[in-house]
Amino acid sequence: MARPTPPLSPLHLFDTDSLIGEDDRSIRDTVRRFVDDRIRPEVAQWYESGSLPARDLAQELGRLGVLGMHLEGYGCAGMSATAYGLACLELEAGDSGVRSLVSVQGSLAMFAIWKHGSEEQKQEWLPRMAAGEAIGCFGLTEPDFGSNPAGMRTRARRDGDDWILTGNKMWITNGSIADVAIVWAQTDDRIRGFVVPTDTPGFSAPEITRKLSLRASVTSELVMDEVRLPGSAMLPEAAGLSGPLSCLNEARFGIIFGALGAARDCLETAVAYARERMIFDRPLASYQLTQAKLADMTLELGKGMLLALHLGRLEDEGGIAPAQVSLGKLNNVREAIAIARECRTILGAAGITTEYPVMRHANNLESVLTYEGTSEVHQLVIGQALTGEAAFR
Incomplete structure (x- = not known):
């Protein structure tokens, strides 16, 4: 009988490391070590208990530099898209819920402010979010409107210089622990985005439980009951579904x-x-x-x-x-x-x-x-x- 040969890792056969630059590999390896040391020893228990120490993890991930890591300025690392992708790969090798925490923070909530927000909104939120000191969520999906977001019923109406926001969002990662929510709503002038501090009166985010998937993740409903926001809460550079x-x-x-x-x-x-x-x-x-x-x-x-x-x-x-x-x-x-x-x-x-x-x-x-x-x-x-x-x- 032939002797067994030393085993290779699956991706070694494709030599994919040769396609990744040294800087991107270094970032990948740093995130991999974090997952090995911090996530793997505990994630099975988090999953079984349906919990995640999201606030602690957010601060640790902020120190690691992966929150909004592909964005420029405002405390963000400005790394390559490939480096961001490789970080997501390593995080999800730990658990999809952990990668979702990072994705929602950086690519949804932070990116919305970074790309579509005012300078005041960027200065107020992005440095704290990059550090993991403030957590964000992204309110687009509704109970009856997932694949068809254009049909959303959440509405923002003008009241003098203010906006009044009313509606519900569903399946929102980070919702019940978020300090700020990016909420999309119908207005008389197309769909608009709003930066909503979650301590605003009328805003609540009950957690969704009894999940059989993404158990090591915080998933919530967002409820806006006549939430009054200043005119400056609207994202000025976003109009329509784009x-x-x-x-x-x-x-x-x-x-x-x-x-x-x-x-x-x-x-x-x-x-x-x-x-x-x-x-x-x-x-x-x-x-x-x-x-x-x-x-x-x-x-x-x-x-x-x-x-x-x-x-x-x-x-x-x-x-x-x-x-x-x-x-x-x-x-x-x-x-x-x-x-x-x-x-x-x-x-x-x-x-x-x-x-x-x-x-x-x-x-x-x-x-x-x-x-x-x-x-x-x-x-x-x-x-x-x-x-x-x-x-x-």
């Missing part, structure tokens, strides 16, 4: 990389388990069917990584189109959840426990599959790019 959609594209870019982190963690776990698990007096890894599963999953993980790095390079060189973001999100999340499910079969019954991360990742990816645009919506975005025809209705 404002919130520009923020969603930023967050989706992070998911392109992030989902691969969950898939990689599952695959590495399955390889290690198969090498140790004895079946009929042989390692499970020595059977052809097991190796076929591992080979197929490695192919999909590697192809997803090559796509992510290519899109990251394009973004760093001048930007990518929304349809290209949809390509990455659709493919990588779809393949990541397939990898997680297949890895569970290799672990057998052990795969359903929190002793291993596989089922936790699979459950989390069920949410990632449908938030920031469902797979069906991304298919239609790509279809419109190919045909010139919009088929959303």
Whole structure:
């Protein structure tokens, strides 16, 4: 019998490190160490208890420099899009909920203020948010309007120089712990965004519990009951649906990389388990069917990584189109959840426990599959790019 050869990590076969610059690799490795030291030892318990020490983590992540890390100025690190993507990959290898905390803070709430806000709004919020001293959330989705945000019922009306905000938002990450909410509402002049301090009278954010996915994450409803805001609360540079959609594209870019982190963690776990698990007096890894599963999953993980790095390079060189973001999100999340499910079969019954991360990742990816645009919506975005025809209705 041939001697077993030293095992390789799945992405080593693709030599993807050779495609990543030294600075970006250094950032990736720093985040990986943080996840190994801070997240992995505790995340199974957080998931089981349905809790997350989000405020403590936000400050630690702020010191690490990953909150709004791809933004320039105002205490933000100004790192490359690729570095941000790689940080998301490592964070999601720990847990999708932790990556969601960072994505919502940096790519939704902070980006909305950074791109569409006034100088006063930027100075007031961005330095504190970059440090993790203030937490933000992003209120777009409503109970009856997810894939069709243009139909939102939340409304802001003028009352002298003030705005009166009324409505509900749903499935909002960070909502009940946020210090500031970016809330999108219908006005007499198109959809507008508002910077809403969460201690404003009439604002509340009850937490959503009894979740089977993203349990190590804070998810909330936002309730605005005649919330009075000064005229300066409106984001001056955002008018229409393009404002919130520009923020969603930023967050989706992070998911392109992030989902691969969950898939990689599952695959590495399955390889290690198969090498140790004895079946009929042989390692499970020595059977052809097991190796076929591992080979197929490695192919999909590697192809997803090559796509992510290519899109990251394009973004760093001048930007990518929304349809290209949809390509990455659709493919990588779809393949990541397939990898997680297949890895569970290799672990057998052990795969359903929190002793291993596989089922936790699979459950989390069920949410990632449908938030920031469902797979069906991304298919239609790509279809419109190919045909010139919009088929959303």
